[in-house]
Amino acid sequence: MMEVDVIRTENLTKKFGNFIAANELTFNVKKGEIFGFLGANGAGKTTAMRMLCGLLEPSSGKGMVAGYDIYTQRDDIKKNIGYMSQKFSLYDDLTVRENIRFYGGIYGLSRKEIAAKTAELLTELQLEKEAKVLVSQLPLGWKQKLAFSIAIVHDPQIVFLDEPTGGVDPVTRRQFWDLIYHASARGVTIFVTTHYMDEAEYCNRVSIMVDGVIAALDSPANLKLKYGANNMDEVFYQLARNATRGE
């Protein structure tokens, strides 16, 4: 099978005045890959992600996401990606079912498709009994799992996860990664940021941003070898400790 790039950037740069938030980023992400996007606070991760999601126009450089150009086809990008973060995911004052219907509708799914997806999601997450419960009443771990499933309700090519497991208990955190692996096995590309360095190990490849540039990009095994480290925590520490930029 030919490997297809779902994200490809070349010297992608974003400047805010004199400040270079993201400096000549060149990388690619393959279809179905779990790609870890790490960096210290203020390294430029959020800026890079916003450009890739079609929310921010780059200053220079090239980029393709899900087959669309990040300058001229930003609306097409938005339709073909999913997004979830710890901070924003679901509407607390809508029920589980209403959230699914709302996001399904936003992404242009038909009534029939929404009905089928709702049934599928509720079964998969074992939330049938909670379908009419307000999301605010769900424990955080369930909320995050539901948010992830809803982020891919429209079968996007890529899903962007911005610290999806922050503050989640260790057991749920692992269940969350099971969901990620299932989605990846179905061909959904996963682009994920995290502060948990053990989660970096679950990624096929990891990039580490420092002060606006990609300081390292490889598989966790190769990175550990290259930096003579026992774990990703040590790799990250070696690369990020000399960072000069704060958040």
Add this chain to the structure above:
Amino acid sequence: MITFSNIKKTYLKGTVLALDDVSLDINKGQLFGLIGPDGAGKTTLFRILTTLLLPDSGTAIVNGLDIITDYKKIRDSIGYMPGKFSLYQDLSVEENLHFFATIFNTTIEENYELIKDIYIQIEPFKNRRAGKLSGGMKQKLALCCALIHNPEILILDEPTTGVDAVSRKEFWEMLKRLKLKGLTILVSTPYMDEANLCDQIALIQNGKILSVDEPHKIVSNFDGKLYSVKSAKIFQLMTLLKSYPDLKSCFAFGDALHATFLETTNYEELAQNLLKKGFEDIEIKEITPSIEDCFIQLVNSNK
């Protein structure tokens, strides 16, 4: 120094149980960690301790003072840094510090020695508004403001949440130095790996304390032997291992699986089996559990 006896707290007319019969003892001069996920009850516990919230039942004594009848005196002896940045965003760095010194009837000069190491890092920005500071600098300022009245007890609610791995290390270094000055420090965190930096920890989930002890003792109380099972095909390995009858538990930990088995398990045989199933790089070895391993085991045994 701090004693919690059978503290219970509910929200929403008793429908949400935040703290379920919590008892704790914290000694003077300790760096005490309260470790658990979001929603475990960490913030509720701190709010009761800081006299900002009343428990439904139970008693708590801080420094010999009762949290209900002596709340004003307690407030003078504690410094509290809430999880959410709570300084005045439109006051400058220096103005914030001055403000907090004044409301505690003291001056910056009087207690400067205590905050000096931390404050000099943000002093170049002393005229900048707090709202315009970077995350790391905000945190340092908040810590200075919590310390400026020279409290005996410092209470920090999730100071390292959302902070990158490098800054987290630096923050813990700061806490260690403060501890040397004689402060009793209580810190909550969802990061299990920070547990080992504390003298004593309490693991908390769903309003219940699962265990209180020195980190190494919690580790030595792990039930059974823990094995690291490793292969490049980690998720396929997990699926297969979960169907293995001798398996008691199995969780992914970075590039390896951490598993416990029945006592009668023959690990040579297991390795041979996995080798035959196509895991040519299989590696099984006994390891020392981490606090996270212990936490998961305690949660599961409490279900």
